[in-house]
Amino acid sequence: MAVQGVMWVEKYRPRTLGDMVGQENVLGSLLAFVKKPADMPHLLFTGSPGIGKTTAAVCLSRSILGDSWRDNTLELNASDERGIGMVRERIKKFSKFVGIGDIPFKVIILDEADEMTADAQTALRRIIEDAAAYCRFIIIANNISKIIAPIQSRCAVFRFTSVPKECVTERLAEIAKSEKAKFVSEGIDTIYEYSNGDLRHAINTMQAAAALDGGINKANAKKAAGITKSSAVDEILKLALAGKVAQARDSVIELLRVYGMSGADILRNLNMAVNRASYDNAIDIVRIISEYDYRILVGASPEIQLSAMLYELGALGSK
């Protein structure tokens, strides 16, 4: 079977806005756009990963555009298409051909726009203006502070929030039941603890736990939660603070250059890792991380900046 049929995250991705859990504040306004699409401005969705931003964008597009939504929606991952030139070309091509069917506009979903450089975003702003006659943009960013002001001001901003515990556990139980997976509620609670309201992580973790002997219980949930590559940062932090900088550096470079994780993502996860652990000098650690969060923004090479940070963490040590 194809991946999207096998992986529960995709199999149980809501098909309509009504299927989504949490995000009440946001969903109300989005439903209004479905009723009166002519009123819809460009949208900017922000919030942490795995809480339904991409899902909401796709659902909205599907509801407004109906049967022909696939032909009239362009989904781009800003971070993949390194050059803004590529983004421009694809948008140009897409907005040129006449929309199929009776639709109010075409939709361009630009995911992970916060990974674009400020320069690329400035170019993007022009692209938005050029395409605005026929297209609506839904721009998605984990971190809104990395979106330049001129783009923010051209969009209605929707802030997505972590999905509350009851919603997560309820949804997980539904999925487990419909998959006829063996589960205990303590297992699901544990999954929630590790996921912090990130449903993508929660569902993936549950599927892996369900495949282990004993099904979805506390022990298996713990085991499965650490599979994601982003959990490698816990180890990286430990290594660096223990002065094993060379090893920590190898792992960071692996994340960056083998798995394509962005420097910003590594720092964000590192910051969470500090919060999860309890170091006496956590403040000093966070100070270093936040300083390099700035340096990486200004600098040319994420690898150099992250390496320099690891050396500083190594020199600091843990207490």
Next chain:
Amino acid sequence: MMWSESYRPKSIGEMVGNEKVRAELATWLATWKKGTKPALIVGPPGTGKTTMATLLASQFGYSVVGINASDVRSKSRLNEILEPVMGNAGLAGPALIFVDEADGIHGRSDYGGAGALSLILKQATVPVILAANSDASDKMRAIVKASTVFRFGKVPPRLLGVYLKEILGRQGVTIGPGTIINIISESRGDIRAMFNLAQSFAHGFSPEVARTEGYKTPEEAITAFFGAGSRDEARRALESMRGDIREKISGIYSSIASAKTLDLRRAAKMMRAVSDADMLHGRIMRTQQWRLLRYLDALLASAFEPKLGIPYSKFSVSWPLLNRIRWDGNAIKAFAESVGPHLHASRSEFAVLHMPYILACIKLGAAEIDVEDEHADIIKKESERIK
């Protein structure tokens, strides 16, 4: 055709850099009358001195009688060339004498040439323009005294950048931003050098830019940097390396990262200097403020510590990791590009957040997943890494 020739400006207005002196020179020629001192244009190579002189002449309706240093063999030869001009014989319009590379007139073979030249300067009945790289030598003293000096400066990197991009646009050629920086820093304010470099890059060559004697390869320069006796000497070692920003920064970065015997505190301090230099690099890329380049060597020099014996290392990571980046990284990218879109996931979202779970499910036998054969190897390899 050489870009430096095909883009030679057709009018003074099309030239870049040295706006003020250009205007002064135009005034000089516009108000020229018998007895006005000749103009001596002094400036580094490739800044447009020759172009300026020829354009100036044609714009004011003069025909140029040009001589360059190699024509001047002796006093008698010089007189032979110039005498008819003074009387205006056989020329289309009034004559203008242009002596290019005036500072090249010296040495045995030009014996008497400089003297003859200064004599002509004093008696000239037509406008005379001279061009020279420098007016510092003894031979130039008489010439300087007899002329009005106009100084051309190097063309600032920012202007070079704007100009280069315009030319690339006209040629329909794209060159990466990093290469553009290299070209600009390498050409050191010399438009001709910039054209030649850009053209060779555009044609796929990566010319050995360290042609000038005295310039060091990255290995030589960085070895000299870490082996220096003082911070000043270290900075000079960097200055002697060809001006490729990225290579300078990454050479020092990878050498520090690969150093076996370096205590953490010291390494951290050195890395911080590299981080500063990388920020400067980022800033230059973003703002196109090429003038900031002049701080690079000094910033990097603060990464210097004496007597550490750090050897040069070109790579910042071990060979196995380098291979993993090259092969596995590409295979994962291809896998992510084929499957990611079905999960509405970017390459990185797929590789970091989804792929490990997909592999775990396959490994645990919980799922049968169809994937193209070309991804089978990487799936197997990555599955083995999952605990």
